[in-house]
Amino acid sequence: MIKKSIYLFAALILITLNSCHSKIENFTEVSRLPAIFPDYTGILIPSNMAPLNFTVQEPGTEYEVRIHTGEDNQMVVRSKSPSIQMGIDSWHKLLKKGMGEKLFVDVFVRQNDGNWQKFQPITNEISKEGIDNHLAYRLINTAYGVWNNLGIYQRNLENFDQKPILENKSFEYGCLNCHSFRHNDPNSMMIHIRAIHGGTIIIQDGKLRKIDTKNKYTLSAGTYPCWHPDGKHIAYSVNKINWHFGTGETRMEVSDEFSDIVVYDIEKNTLTTSPKVSTASRENLPNWSPDGKFIYFISAPVVTNLDDRIQGKYDLLRIAYDVNTNVWGSVDTIISSKKIGKSISFPKISPNGKFLMFCTSDNGYFTIHHPQTDLNLLNLETGEYHKMEINSPQTDSYHCFSNAGHWFVFSSKRIDGLFTRPFFSYLDDSGKATKPFVLPQEDPEFYNTFLKNYNIPELITGEVTVSPQAIRDKVLENAIAAKLDPSVDTLYMKSHLSSPKK
Amino acid sequence: MKFKIFNLSGWYILLILLSGWFVTSSVIQPLLHFSFQQTGFYSGWEFLGNYSSYPGGIADYLAGFISQFFAFNTLGSFLIVAVASLQGFIALNILKRFSGELKFRFTAFALIFLFGILVLCDYRYPYYASIRLLLAFLFTWRFSVINFRSPKASLMAWPVLAVLLFYLASGSSLFVFALSSAIIAVVQNKQRIWLSVIPIFLAVSALILYTGYKFLFQITLKNLYGITMVKPPEQLAYTPGILIYAYYAVFPLILLIVWIYLRFRRTETVLEAAPAGKSKKSEMPVAKIRFYKKDLFSVSIQLIVFGLLGYFLLNKYHDTAKKKLITIEYLAENEQWADLLKYSKTIDKYDFRVNFQVNRAHAHLGDLSEHLFSYPQLLGVSGLFIDPTTMLGSSFVPTSDLYFDLGFMGESQRWAFEAETLLPNSPRILKRLVMINLVKRKYQLAGQFLKVLDKNLLCRDWVSKYSKYVSDTTLAASDQLIAEKRRFSPRTELYNVGTLQGLKLLLETNLDNRMAYDYLLSFFILDTQFPEFIEYLKYYSHFNLKKMPRSWEETLAIYIMKTKAFPSFVTQETISKNCLQQFTEFNKVVRSYKNDLPAAQSILHRDYGETFWYYLLYLNPKVTNVLKTKTDVR
Structure with a gap:
């Protein structure tokens, strides 16, 4: 029983460590927007729309996407694959808080050499008006x-x-x-x-x-x-x-x-x-x-x-x-x-x-x-x-x-x-x-x-x-x-x- | 020497398994099931999701996974035998639990196994029916184990098992389970009260099924209780027959017989109970056993009966003609044109699909015009192009293939989409769509179809090859086949282009398209359009032919006879003397019968059966009126 508890505890620590990524401090800036699919750039988003999941079409070994309207209203998704999928609840909280504001999407891509690249932020806007659900x-x-x-x-x-x-x-x-x-x-x-x-x-x-x-x-x-x-x-x-x-x-x-x-x-x-x-x-x-x-x-x-x-x-x-x-x-x-x-x-x-x-x-x-x-x-x-x-x-x-x-x-x-x-x-x-x-x-x-x-x-x-x-x-x-x-x-x-x- | 019956039975069972495997791989050939049903299994949740929304879907999904390996004949046969024998072994295990070592347990195994193999004699057989039944067997076995340990617990477990089985394997399996488990419960628990579980289990099963229909699932009632589902496409519409009913009924029937037998045997045992004080086995006198009561004899008899029954049923239910048609289609799919022509000679009865593929094979080998009448063209031009007005689902893929051969990408794509609608998982059709879009330089679309195909285990190599064409489009341009189709494919915007106009358009696009030229002239010949034939024949010199093909010569001979003049572009050397001489002979024979064509047919068929002249008088649908009923194209 004790042995099982130790394993469980160790697993929990590993999961916690894995989910806590340090903020990317060192990166090189790329002076263009990242290629993403579907094209969710420069759009107005209904305040009640489902998460706009997308694929980063840039080569890399790891991806981080920061979606925010300001410092106090953001969500971060880090993924080994270029497929960026956001949590529905976090996304809706973010939209609700940022209604009427600009929504920025910062895309970071880790290169083969381990260095991060940051693309120009994608700028969207959150509508005050929702869409029929x-x-x-x-x-x-x-x-x-x-x-x-x-x-x-x-x-x-x-x-x-x-x-x-x-x-x-x-x-x-x-x-x-x-x-x-x-x-x-x-x-x-x-x-x-x-x-x-x-x-x-x-x-x-x-x-x-x-x-x-x-x-x-x-x-x-x-x-x-x-x-x-x-x-x-x-x-x-x-x-x-x-x-x-x-x-x-x-x-x-x-x-x-x-x-x-x-x-x-x-x-x-x-x-x-x-x-x-x-x-x-x-x-x-x-x-x-x-x-x-x-x-x-x-x-x-x-x-x-x-x-x-x-x-x-x-x-x-x-x-x-x-x-x-x-x-x-x-x-x-x-x-x-x-x-x-x-x-x-x-x-x-x-x-x-x-x-x-x-x-x-x-x-x-x-x-x-x-x-x-x-x-x-x-x-x-x-x-x-x-x-x-x-x-x-x-x-x-x-x-x-x-x-x-x-x-x-x-x-x-x-x-x-x-x-x-x-x-x-x-x-x-x-x-x-x-x-x-x-x-x-x-x-x-x-x-x-x-x-x-x-x-x-x-x-x-x-x-x-x-x-x-x-x-x-x-x-x-x-x-x-x-x-x-x-x-x-x-x-x-x-x-x-x-x-x-x- | 002490003889162990289990060993004997075991050897016999092994013999049966090997025979079953041999019959499956050599007679039934799972490869043909795979080819005909165009089985496609894809990884991913989306594909699984399609199957999880209806009762029986999970069993269908498992069946799809297994039957994709039918693409390999030996492995496919092994899997079929494995599933059928697993059902047999489960049945044996259940029987052993409540009736001990029965003498006819060998027959129980053999019958279940036999039907498990024979249902595949029909090439439309949906393999999910076997997997659904396997699940019913597994659930019955589980119930029997629980019931053996604790009858009360089994009554609690039964509804859970029933509901789960209904979702996994649908209504018919549920009824097999209900009946089988009820009999098992009655046999294993001797009190009379247990008899009531038979109607109760059946009634609850019906209730589960109806509740599912009324409140949970979007499916017809018939598809819930039927052994197989009625759904498109028409060409794969399986009609349940005696074999599949026997397959589903055999296990409950065996249990029923065993139950009756055990009741009879128990009574016998009571009557012939041994006297008290003589219970020790060692003290029992060894009775002389008659030969027909010996295990060796009984099992051998069962084996012989099983062998004879299997042989009889295989002969009765295996559709050899259908197998031949599917083989033709398989050879065409794999572009084994010479083999196709050779194999077509083994088919005695006329079939429009064979006619169509034989023409296509000749065209691919470059000798359609030479051998146009080597196969009886009973449908005229409908043997070149399957009549689209019949809207046969089975004709969509071959039609798409033919248009692709001819270089007509628009038409090929149209028929490929029709086919894809009916058989959305068919890797063959998706491959066709990839090729069409590569030819049309629609790389993104080609990539989309490739991404779907990439989820199919058996298409990985193919996908790997053509994915490179999408990422590096110069590879597509340097591919000989794609480059040729690009040169041949029409770019003109036209509506309602018929077959003939389409062929003319292909030649207007590129006169180098020899296959289109052969088809166009064959069209004129089969439709007896002489002026049009002559108009287009003048382009024959474009192909640098040393000798004019036979069907052209024969048609030209008639034209010359009718007009009493050579067309301007035809010299006396163009048409062989032999041909003109033969035509003269042909006419002599006709005249010798005083133009009595029915009387002359036999002799003309012998000497001129493979000529245009014979076609004109006896086979031409304008003469036979065969197309009016369209019975031959169905």
């Missing part, structure tokens, strides 16, 4: 024709926990897509299920329902969704979609032969539309204004041939719609594709109603496969728009504002040109965005070996609490068919759908 996304492979394991997951942005919202292995490997939340609310959510057990799952305050949104007077089941702020309506596009495979950098193109817009009333279980948004042109990607009075959407001219369909450009339009009276206003063009020479897609309005962020690409709307896709910002008060400074030479696409409206997440392929990763940035009131940074991971090398894409990143203010098993049970039920709103002009819709163009 969860991110929901779908993880998918890089294939187009087949799928296998699919899932929609939620990641706690304050740590590294990822939980499934729904995985397709629970319902015979059907397809699931287009998850959407009402104004970042985890309690109001919808998911489409395709192929097997098809339908749309709507979750509201723990209540689940499964709807079949296909109607004989609509082109298809609801496709691209957007919740009305009142939580009682969802606007959908209905699309006839085709895939085209490319030989060059755009490896796949998605185009619509036809598309319209419909609005689904959750309480009444009815679908409505209007000849104004169900025209021969291709209306698509509806998005409500924060006050719920307008639907912003994109529209491309009617298709005459395959080349037109692929190369066609979308304009940004809007239409007034009163959900209470079911009255449609007139259509306004906000930005014409002819004017800017680009195709517009994914219009999203900031919660304060000041900005509209949208994507531009050379053609079409399925921008994730277009390397030239960029994010743009339209000031709705002044009507001015500009290409955002956060863009990269690779795809920068699908975006989502946080509940408070300053932080936003977007999809980018900038790391390697192939895999889509979520990046965060802060948009100030003048419309200027900070340098984006990628979703931090516990293992900083994660993105170098993770072969799936983060699809449709959506910021949410908390965890989706409905269990995956409850959602699965609902998926396995039969869908309830949505009825057609009696005010819909069925004669028009019939002729619209049966016309040669449709």
Whole structure:
């Protein structure tokens, strides 16, 4: 027993000695920033973000990183490997204490000869404003024709926990897509299920329902969704979609032969539309204004041939719609594709109603496969728009504002040109965005070996609490068919759908 | 001389193990399992994490670890035999504990071992089913030990073992454990009350399974109670049959039989109890034992029956045709083209996959145009390129390989990603993606795929070679294969490029691409597009051919006959006299049958079966309409 105690004591001393490093006094200074991956330099950090673990891409035998806002607020990580992983609690204490201040990262690297090098400090800043604490996304492979394991997951942005919202292995490997939340609310959510057990799952305050949104007077089941702020309506596009495979950098193109817009009333279980948004042109990607009075959407001219369909450009339009009276206003063009020479897609309005962020690409709307896709910002008060400074030479696409409206997440392929990763940035009131940074991971090398894409990143203010098993049970039920709103002009819709163009 | 039955049994068991190993390594060949299922096992928590989220995942993970060694036929066979025999030995140990030295214990071992080997006759067999069952055996053994020492303690331990086993090995193993442990408990504890554990254990097992389904795991109920899981990809979809059901049922059944036997034997013992006062062994008169009751005879009979049963079942369930197809694919994967062509001759029945790989082998050996009709091209151009509209998962990798051969990196990558989605752990596909990205100078991406592959024990050397290409890109440029593909790969941005347009694009990119040229002309020939064939044939002089390949000559002969003129670029020397003479003879035969083609087929097949002319009249899918049903491509 005594012998065991001695061993234990000796081990404790060794551990203690090992963890108490003396401060590095002698070092040579290197007059440049250290190379690190991911790039967490010169960024604004949400005050509640998980530790920004990184790898020091400088050769050495030992590494020390001092992260601090001042002498009394710092943490030190020393590691034999270049992988720098920080303690979650220490990191959050540091962020909390240093909110609104600059955050310095001093990187020391020990050389083969035993001497230390110190690089120029990395300077970041801690925001006073936190970000919505969860991110929901779908993880998918890089294939187009087949799928296998699919899932929609939620990641706690304050740590590294990822939980499934729904995985397709629970319902015979059907397809699931287009998850959407009402104004970042985890309690109001919808998911489409395709192929097997098809339908749309709507979750509201723990209540689940499964709807079949296909109607004989609509082109298809609801496709691209957007919740009305009142939580009682969802606007959908209905699309006839085709895939085209490319030989060059755009490896796949998605185009619509036809598309319209419909609005689904959750309480009444009815679908409505209007000849104004169900025209021969291709209306698509509806998005409500924060006050719920307008639907912003994109529209491309009617298709005459395959080349037109692929190369066609979308304009940004809007239409007034009163959900209470079911009255449609007139259509306004906000930005014409002819004017800017680009195709517009994914219009999203900031919660304060000041900005509209949208994507531009050379053609079409399925921008994730277009390397030239960029994010743009339209000031709705002044009507001015500009290409955002956060863009990269690779795809920068699908975006989502946080509940408070300053932080936003977007999809980018900038790391390697192939895999889509979520990046965060802060948009100030003048419309200027900070340098984006990628979703931090516990293992900083994660993105170098993770072969799936983060699809449709959506910021949410908390965890989706409905269990995956409850959602699965609902998926396995039969869908309830949505009825057609009696005010819909069925004669028009019939002729619209049966016309040669449709 | 005193004869020890244990020794005899031991020798017989050794004989069985050696036979099992021989059959596994020479008939079943684990290497083909490895190749067909594209097994990939990776170190690291992330890979383990994928398996820890569902019941049975840990067993699947262990199975993945073991089955990666199937890449080595001898070692793989040894591991298969080791797992199957371990199950047998566990069963023997359990039986010995509660029934002593039973005469038919040899059969118990042999049956479990036999099914443990025979299930691998199906090349889609997921090896995790064996590991899950092994865990059920181990847990049953553990229960029997506890029950033997303390029946009450075993009742306390049972739920813990059941829940743990359910997580490690899923529902079917749990039921094997529940039934087996219940029988063991009944046999080892003679009170009648113990009979109630049978329904209780089964009911609790069902409850554990349902609770797991309803509240804990995202998995279908079927995949929780089924022996194997229903999941993509389609080409590896295993259909459970009699063998696997027998494999899972055999141990509980043996226990049941032993239980009944012991009850019968006990009754017999009571009836023939020895008189009092004659209990000492030495005083017992030595009874004469009949020959059929002798151990040597009984074990020998068991061995013979086992041998015959094994032979019968192996013949019945081992799919030789499937093995041949997998072998063809294996030879193609390893680019053993001459062996592939030789092996294809052992396959009597037409198969589109063989057709596809034979064409590819000829193309690699540079004689596709010469030997185009050495294999019956029943599907026409669909034998050159597997019809993508069928969207067969099994065709994704070969299609990606073919496009890589041709130098079409965009198409190769597209099919490689489709394949990677279905088989995300396949080292073969990841290697293909590395090569594509090296050709495309996407070094960072190549590096990413290499980092994943580096976690695979069997890919270390390959990774080591190509990692240098990422850090020193001049090495990639000086690599002959990569340099050639870079020269051949199209850079034009086009959408919906079909097979034919793709081949033309390859030649527009680089006319030196002989393989693309061979495929293009073969496409025209098989699709009987004569004007297009002639249009592209004029480039043949670019390749400095001394003699025009046979399929071109034969097609040209028909063109000349139809147009009654030589194309401007063709001289009388270009096409051999022998070919024209043969064509004349061919036509003579047809005319001699007064153009009755069915009547002439047999003689024409004998003399001209490997010619374009025969194809045109009898095999061309435009004549046979075989592609309308697409039954031959499924």
